[in-house]
Amino acid sequence: MVLLTGSNKIKTAVFISGKGSNLKSLIKFSKKNNSPISIDLIICDNLNAKGLNFGNTFKIKKKVFNFKNKAKAENKILFELKSKNINLICLAGFMKILSKNFIKKFKGKILNIHPSLLPKYKGLNTHQRVLENNEKYSGCTVHYVSYKLDSGEIILQKKVKIKRKETPKSLAKKILVQEHKLYPKAILKVFRL
Numbered sequence: 001m002v003l004l005t006g007s008n009k010i011k012t013a014v015f016i017s018g019k020g021s022n023l024k025s026l027i028k029f030s031k032k033n034n035s036p037i038s039i040d041l042i043i044c045d046n047l048n049a050k051g052l053n054f055g056n057t058f059k060i061k062k063k064v065f066n067f068k069n070k071a072k073a074e075n076k077i078l079f080e081l082k083s084k085n086i087n088l089i090c091l092a093g094f095m096k097i098l099s100k101n102f103i104k105k106f107k108g109k110i111l112n113i114h115p116s117l118l119p120k121y122k123g124l125n126t127h128q129r130v131l132e133n134n135e136k137y138s139g140c141t142v143h144y145v146s147y148k149l150d151s152g153e154i155i156l157q158k159k160v161k162i163k164r165k166e167t168p169k170s171l172a173k174k175i176l177v178q179e180h181k182l183y184p185k186a187i188l189k190v191f192r193l
């Protein structure tokens, strides 16, 4: 097994907008010996995001940016990423769409998790649309971020079965449990570990 410790780990920023349960699972994963990443920065677009508390709990620097002026926010974020030598970005429930200019600067180094079996159900209100279409399965996907929304190369997916009385809420909960396992696995796959 490859052991990556302290400064050998790939400096990673996690972008969040809300609860941050994926952030928490990534932080826990980053502390394991077999993890290739360390989480050095949390980026957020929402001052009230609950997930920001994980920055305090785990002593990770967090920064909130106002996306009303997206270009300005992105430039500030790029500066922050550069000054912290960040080499990987994990989007984890980050609900803003990054510009082509931003993505270009980190091409091939931005990952995202989406709560559906992409390429099906890109975008918002995934679970509701899945149930309206009487799908038998849904799931989650970790993929590279490309210029087109939820369309980059797929790294890993996990399928879940939809029960008869499933609601968007119960489905979201069930998929989230799988997301917490899938994101670390996808990172290991990216680094061929």
Ligand code: GAR
Pocket: 016, 017, 018, 019, 020, 021, 022, 023, 051, 092, 093, 094, 095, 113, 114, 115, 123, 176, 179
């Ligand atoms: C997760 O289900 C994630 O897949 C989804 O938001 C949730 C965030 O939960 N992301 C998207 O819908 C992105 N389009 P978390 O804040 O508890 O990690």
